[in-house]
Amino acid sequence: MQALVEARNLHKVYKADGVETPALRGVDFSARAGEFTAIAGPSGSGKSTLLHLLGGLDLPTEGEVWLDGERLDEKDAVARARLRLWKVGFVFQAYNLIPVLTALENAAFVLELRGLPARERAERARAALAELEMDGFADRKPNQLSGGQQQRVAVARALAAEPAVIFADEPTANLDSKTGLALIEYMKRLNREKGVTFIFSTHDPRLLEHVRRVVHLEDGRIVHEEERG
Numbered sequence: 001m002q003a004l005v006e007a008r009n010l011h012k013v014y015k016a017d018g019v020e021t022p023a024l025r026g027v028d029f030s031a032r033a034g035e036f037t038a039i040a041g042p043s044g045s046g047k048s049t050l051l052h053l054l055g056g057l058d059l060p061t062e063g064e065v066w067l068d069g070e071r072l073d074e075k076d077a078v079a080r081a082r083l084r085l086w087k088v089g090f091v092f093q094a095y096n097l098i099p100v101l102t103a104l105e106n107a108a109f110v111l112e113l114r115g116l117p118a119r120e121r122a123e124r125a126r127a128a129l130a131e132l133e134m135d136g137f138a139d140r141k142p143n144q145l146s147g148g149q150q151q152r153v154a155v156a157r158a159l160a161a162e163p164a165v166i167f168a169d170e171p172t173a174n175l176d177s178k179t180g181l182a183l184i185e186y187m188k189r190l191n192r193e194k195g196v197t198f199i200f201s202t203h204d205p206r207l208l209e210h211v212r213r214v215v216h217l218e219d220g221r222i223v224h225e226e227e228r229g
């Protein structure tokens with residue numbers, strides 16, 4: 001089957017104030033629809049960079065990025081934004097909810113950008129919140145929620161849009177280990193029961209025990225891949 005997400009010989013060098021920092025040094029990666037994949041590696045190994053490139057948030061210095069049969073790295077910023085809006089969900093370390101909006105409005109936000117009618121937005125956002133057991137908090141603003149609850153709203157926001165893939169960049173980094181594990185369990189259930197494709201990064205080895213596919217990144221290179229039956 002064709003890969004949903006694919007990177008070929010990906011290199012990324014950041015240039016700032018005349019200093020060059022190589023973040024990825026020739027990464028080949030692919031994931032099929034329905035996978036639940038962890039990108040593991042120590043701080044600075046290039047996990048965020050890889051997820052940003054796979055999701056079309058940034059461009060590689062060299063190499064190709066394919067998403068659902070389309071080559072991302074040759075598209076301009078507007079075309080990449082459109083593709084992200086329709087095909088990609090993101091969950092970030094710092095939740096990135098909009099502070100003035102309620103949980104329900106946050107969960108509906110991507111659908112609003114897509115121009116969906118209000119009633120359909122609300123229905124889908126409410127259903128997504130319910131999947132994360134956050135429907136009882138629909139009217140709360142982010143500052144009235146715990147970190148774990150905010151991150152569940154962020155997953156609901158991604159989920160409501162039914163993207164082809166959800167990239168989650170260290171989604172548990174700001175959560176205690178119990179809450180972090182619970183979040184991963186929510187994501188795993190959505191993968192198992194609804195077939196949602198997740199690619200998430202972590203530097204916490206404890207979160208990897210029950211993940212089927214783990215890709216280990218070190219110093220900008222994939223050094224090891226595990227796939228458990």
Ligand SMILES: Nc1ncnc2c1ncn2[C@@H]1O[C@H](COP(=O)(O)OP(=O)(O)OP(=O)(O)O)[C@@H](O)[C@H]1O
Binds near residue numbers: 023042045
């Ligand atoms: N915008 C940037 N400008 C310059 N260097 C950067 C930039 N972003 C990342 N880097 C560097 O690229 C390398 C990889 O960083 P990246 O954030 O991808 O790693 P990471 O594995 O996600 O780390 P962490 O677990 O700490 O988030 C690091 O050396 C980092 O300092």
